[in-house]
Amino acid sequence: MLPESSALNRHRVQLLVSARNRDEIEPALLGGCEILDFKDPFKGALGMVDAETVHSISEYFQAHPIDIPVSMALGELTDRLADRKTLLIPNFITYLKMGLAQTQGMSHWYSEWQKLKQQIEATNQTRFQWIAVAYADWEQAAAISPHDVLKAALESECAGLLIDTFLKQGQTLLDHLALDELNSLIDEAHSHQLKIALAGSLRQKDLATLANISPDIIGIRSAACRGSLRTDSIQEQLVQAFHRQLEQHFAQTNSG
Ligand SMILES: O=C[C@H](O)COP(=O)(O)O
Numbered sequence: 001m002l003p004e005s006s007a008l009n010r011h012r013v014q015l016l017v018s019a020r021n022r023d024e025i026e027p028a029l030l031g032g033c034e035i036l037d038f039k040d041p042f043k044g045a046l047g048m049v050d051a052e053t054v055h056s057i058s059e060y061f062q063a064h065p066i067d068i069p070v071s072m073a074l075g076e077l078t079d080r081l082a083d084r085k086t087l088l089i090p091n092f093i094t095y096l097k098m099g100l101a102q103t104q105g106m107s108h109w110y111s112e113w114q115k116l117k118q119q120i121e122a123t124n125q126t127r128f129q130w131i132a133v134a135y136a137d138w139e140q141a142a143a144i145s146p147h148d149v150l151k152a153a154l155e156s157e158c159a160g161l162l163i164d165t166f167l168k169q170g171q172t173l174l175d176h177l178a179l180d181e182l183n184s185l186i187d188e189a190h191s192h193q194l195k196i197a198l199a200g201s202l203r204q205k206d207l208a209t210l211a212n213i214s215p216d217i218i219g220i221r222s223a224a225c226r227g228s229l230r231t232d233s234i235q236e237q238l239v240q241a242f243h244r245q246l247e248q249h250f251a252q253t254n255s256g
Helices: 022-031 051-063 077-083 109-124 146-155 179-191 204-210 236-249
Strands: 014-019 035-038 070-076 095-099 129-135 160-164 195-198 217-220
Touching: 014 022, 014 236, 022 035, 022 051, 022 236, 035 051, 035 217, 070 077, 077 095, 077 109, 095 109, 109 146, 129 146, 146 160, 146 179, 160 179, 160 217, 179 195, 204 236, 217 236
Parallel strands: 014 035, 014 217, 035 070, 070 095, 095 129, 129 160, 160 195, 195 217
Antiparallel strands: none
16 A cells, blocks of 8 residues: 655655766756766666776775765676676675676576675675665566565665666666566565665656655666756756655655
């Protein structure tokens, strides 16, 4: 059952903004981003930024320490298994996420996922907080279903579950998953203290609908970019406008 519709949802929601390079850090932060994410929008839904970009972002954070959590996308599990490149993750990263496209029918995906996470932690001598990623358009992504990803996230003690879209061709999260399906995933996650992030070409106008459910994080890139084009650059005033709308629909956004 959906919670009773109300103009103001009292659940605290944080704004995550996906930046692609050092130049986008300040517009995201000044606009009010509360979790800073890094991904390369030219490499798919969860494309990882290249080593040169990681280096310049690291230099930026050495000069300007940051006090909000930072996350990074690592691409798809199947891509990581195919290239086996050693991943060096900078020490300012808290959350890591990997997509599960092409895992449908792959019998050992769960153990491969666990092994890879352990290898990344061993290489970097750090325990990361892992975010499991479910795709709302999971059938097109040949991924496992959001309910199965949620089950796997709980089993593997992930810090959270992100529900995003795999295809970025104009359809939004809400085009693929009905609000009551999202609500039931959120209820199930919250009953196990698992945080839920929602993303997938979300726009300011979607916030009134999303205020009927209680995600913990809302993630954007397209809506923060000029012309709503995720391959364009982040604009401070667009992040700020989205953040303002978020505060109008979800109370206590900035209350710590
Ligand atoms: O995690 C957030 C995503 O980067 C959202 O990107 P998008 O708004 O372009 O779908």
